[in-house]
Amino acid sequence: GILDLVRAGNGAGTDEIEDAIASGRRAASAALSRLGHAVADEPPAASPKVARPRYVQPIVADPKGRDFVDFDEDLQVKDLQNAIKDGYREIELVKRFTTVGMGPSQGRHSALATARIVAEATGRTIGEIGITTARPPVGPETLGVLAGHHEVLERRTALHARHLALNAAMKPVGAWWRPYFYGDASSAEAAVREEILAVREGVGLLDVSTLGKLEIRGPDAGEFLDRLYTMAHANQPVGRVRYCLMLNEMGSVIDDGVAYRMAEDQFYVTATTGAVARVYADMLFWNAEWRLKVDVLNLTGAFSGLNVTGPKARQVLETLESDIDFSRDAFPYLSGREGTVAGAPVRVMRIGFTGELSYELHCPSSLAPALWDAVMAAGKLHGLRPYGLEASRILRLEKGHILIGQDTDAITTPDELGFGWAVSKKKPFFVGKRSIEMRARLGQTRKLVGLQFPAGASNIPGESCLVLRGGAPVGQITSVGYSPSLERHIALAYVHVDDQAEGSRVTVKCRNGELVEAPVVAHAFFDPTNARQET
Template sequence: YEDNWLPLIEGNRLHRTRAREVILATGAIEQPAVFRNNDLPGIMLGSAAQRLIRHYGVRPGTSAVVLAANDDGYRTALDLLDAGVSVVELVDPRPAGEAGPLETELRGKGVTIRKGATIETAEGTVGNRHLARVRVGGSWIACDLLTVSIGQAPAWQLPCQAGGKVGYDASTQAMTITLPQGSVHLAGAVAGTDELQDAIASGRHAAAVALSRLGHVMAAEPPVTPTSVRPRYVQPIVADAKGRDFVDFDEDLQVKDLQNATKDGYREIELVKRFTTVGMGPSQGRHSALATARIVAEATGRSVGEIGITTARPPVGPETLGALAGHHEALERRTALHARHVALKAAMKPVGAWWRPYYYGDASSAEEAVREEILAVREGVGLLDVSTLGKLEIRGPDAGEFLDRLYTMAHANQPVGRVRYCLMLNEMGSVIDDGVAYRMAQDQFYVTATTGAVARVYADMLFWNADWRLRVDVLNLTGAFSGLNVTGPKARQVLKALDSDIDFSRDAFPYLSGRDGMVAGVPVRVMRIGFTGELSYELHCPSSLAPSLWDAVMAAGRPHGLRPYGLEASRILRLEKGHILIGQDTDAITTPDELGFGWAVSKKKPFFVGKRSIEMRARLGQTRKLVGLQFPAGASNIPGESCLVLRDGAPVGQITSVGYSPSLGRHIALAYVHADDHAEGSRVTVKCRDGELVEVPVVAHAFFDPTNAR
């Protein structure tokens, strides 16, 4: 790119680099020969055969014919002999002359060399599954390998991106590259050298020029003068009457396709490319550009230099989307309370990008620890770190209208100090996130999102804000704020024991309300909401103050048996109450109706994202519903998550969440079932992992305290 801005890929890492001086030693690209059936398996470039032999220890065939129009072809034949391949014949299309050392060596090894001939056509085995024979000078030669070495073209892609121009030297029949005077230099085969010593000398000269431009005192290195200048062999390209003489193997383009393009009036190489798609495949013209230029030049009565080649655009090679996306190290985030969890011997596990406590205690008693944590919440009080929740603040005169358009429930008329459930859909009416919205002021909302979806929710908010142009600002406070969930029958007693200016009494702080104030000297935003089915308060505060708030809550809760609990206990507690997890109990096509969340969708709002889609999908009818399944106590075979729900032997849904409920003494699950089987009391068939079919009764979502008495 401009000013030597270079993206360098090393393995899976992309380095963005700006260099003052650049030396390009990109080499040359061997060119294939054009003849009938030149795409048969068993026909390959000489360099390909050498790579198989020398790099991978693979013998490319057993009986070979070598097409050699340069010394590289002779070297390929010698490598084939070393690998145990029988070289039946070497075909050199150049006229006979004085034998060189490579030719003499091959003849000494018993290889037949035919001069002034070329490969006319090839034939395959039955079904053209592999090369069977080639025709040379009118006679057929049986072989299973044909290597082709007829010439090379300099790798022009990077030099051209640096401002280089591709030309053609008619005297040597070779492509040339010229660069403007500046900070980019060529070395080796890309600079037009054929011999090894010339390539080394050109590298020294380019390095000396680059270093001198950087201010280093260097001994002068003379420009390279080739030891010998020999015209390259130019293969005559004539369309075979029967076709299958491929010029571009990626796009299956034959000689006649390019000739016909010129007959249709496409005389310029860029137009020929666009009309025929030559050079648009994975190789990006590396093996077809020179042959195409020669065909177009011949068809239009011009020189190859006048035709040129098509524009070389980045990238020069395949790039993985992962390299372009960014670093490949796993992103790890820790909450402000991470050290407190470690001190309490929590089993920390990565959940998405966050390290979270799975349970507290020794691994040898993990199941017992989880049961005790659940029991503490159900009978006393528990404390959960919910800092990983997404936290977004919406400010501005149109904040209520903004949320009205984004979420399914009504927020414009939401009273200050109240909290409402938020359900977010995409344009196709599928559920993508949920949370709560606490109206702190007429022009200010504090909105939570799920841990895994907050990045998308924030991006969507920014997108829609730019589109709708409402008077709002959106702030992402996920990392800036931490959250603690105090839950259980004794939660209010613990909070009342803390020094606070917030009245936590039942009447002063009802369900689905929010308050701002101070707790234990820490400024907090408190919401009375529930994910466990128990009395619950979420306390959100600046992350820098979260450890002191945690310590204060732990101290106040000690007389009440407060116990911190981890992610596994939280998962079972929410499952007992029938609460869903976005991404686990939902998928890419889940609608609110399938979840039984019609209560969360406003029927009065004229618009929200996804409204039109869910109305259209509702008219199509429901095919599945999310229900609760309750297994008999002591059941021996419990299906796992993703196990299929069957109806008349056909799959109609799957288990989304399953676990053992200590509160109920049995396994419970959430699952998608056929819409006709969603009524409580229905029985559905589930296929276990071992193939056994079990019948399970359908129950309401809320397994524990279905009337919300607690």
């Protein structure tokens, strides 16, 4: 059988030396008795337990009175003592009142010292006081967190099966699977080139379902967007679409999109694929703060989007059965319409991310495959071709349009992007307004510009390659690619503010260490007058 064990010392929960000795005698006596041996004397009983601290205060008095407990939060003994005097006698209340243990060390450095100070000041033991919990990154990750690392969230648009049927090369972009291009992997470069030229010369079709889609409803909808975005939306006419730029409280650009005013009390707002969750959370946060009369709905998964773009886009849509007039006069650039197309209820916005005549059709996701099929069928006579993410990236680069998170970073301001036109000078407030005004007074040191490399150049810098001035880095390439329309490589890059003028020449360090020069050109490499998209 299993041998009976007799606990002693720390194993029996005794701490003091006298109790430990007595515990050992009792354990020995019990063990002998179980083995059948007589015990002459009864072992002494444990002495009554007296609670007393077995420590000294871990603070050495400083001549100048700087007795720090928490270096993360710059807290001293007197800060904790003052909190206790104010009535915060429990350790969790002391933590919340003083912020002790809330810094990067998460209490690992200060929790025990804090508990001892509170214990001494309140006449209690540490056992009665307790200590706060140290959390990650100091605390270890649980096995559950580690086990779930390989369970990657994947999202597919309602048109995923249509892309696979067209032999699309799918690529993960954040949580979404998107078509990178259509065709054989062995001919990727040629396929992308053909997709770009199809949009420039005929008509293309892009799945934009991954875009964030947010609906703002309520009598204060215009005021709400006025406070959130840099442009004016309260005075935006019904049926019109406006660009919207979002800043954080530091005045840095964090998202952009468009806002379509469907009614006096209703807006349909798009956000970038990667930022929509944060934008939606920010909207809820600010709405809780401002208490405006609005409801915010996240329709990203509920609605799908199709972008029909190119010189023949209008001809394709006019082929379909619809109650929407797609003519130039009835449906001008930067406007929106509601109606039906091929039997599907749609919200259509005329915008121009590619620089061509474009219509973005948003419909319930359940109807997206049928609408896609209808557009594809109508486009056969006009040479319609679906295009993927890489072609879309080059098309927008040719127009000088930015990508949030690629052409911006954590400190990018609207002025650095050349987006002063997108910031209202008349609004008394919007998130980030005070910060960009303060930063403007400090002056800027960099500017996002277009760079153009000679046709046939063999050494082209890649994204993140440094822009140098006097041998020192002053910026970097943010986007670069070959433009079939211009037959040369083009790029967006941050340069020193003194080099922003068109015609200036900047030096870029390639990945192989070679230095190349490139002239500064306008953002809009292709159709700078916007004649094609506004036709």
